[in-house]
Amino acid sequence: MTQNATSAAPACVFCAIVARQAEASLVYEDETVIAFMSLHPVTPGHLLVVPRKHAVGLEDLDTATGAHVWSVGHDMSRALRRSDLPCEGINIFLCDGEVAFQTVFHFHLHVIPRYPDDGWTIVPDEVEVERSLLDNHAQTLKAAIAQSD
Structure with a gap:
């Protein structure tokens, strides 16, 4: 696939990986997505599922591609569970926007294997x-859904 066909964004590291202009430890690829090992893993086996076509966040991602990303994420989770990596759980993690901890502004799904005492935590302050x-809030969201129909 050519860089033009992927609608690559200038200076996007994930677009560069898709175009084979940057290195990555590839796990899976098809015509829509690639999956590769995270350069900054929070646990061993942490990988990313990335659409070939540049999309910054969920709002920029078409429904079919979004569904395929999640499907491949599911497949990668299964592969992690069946691999020789002794993971006992999986986190599927999505950061959509800077305030949601997104650091690379090309949509990507984190598939994070979990191990006992692996040291990575997500501990929110829960308030009823x-x-x-x-x-x-439910009514506000229903109104937004109705506007998108």
């Missing part, structure tokens, strides 16, 4: 919210 506020 009043039902009326939850109902209000």
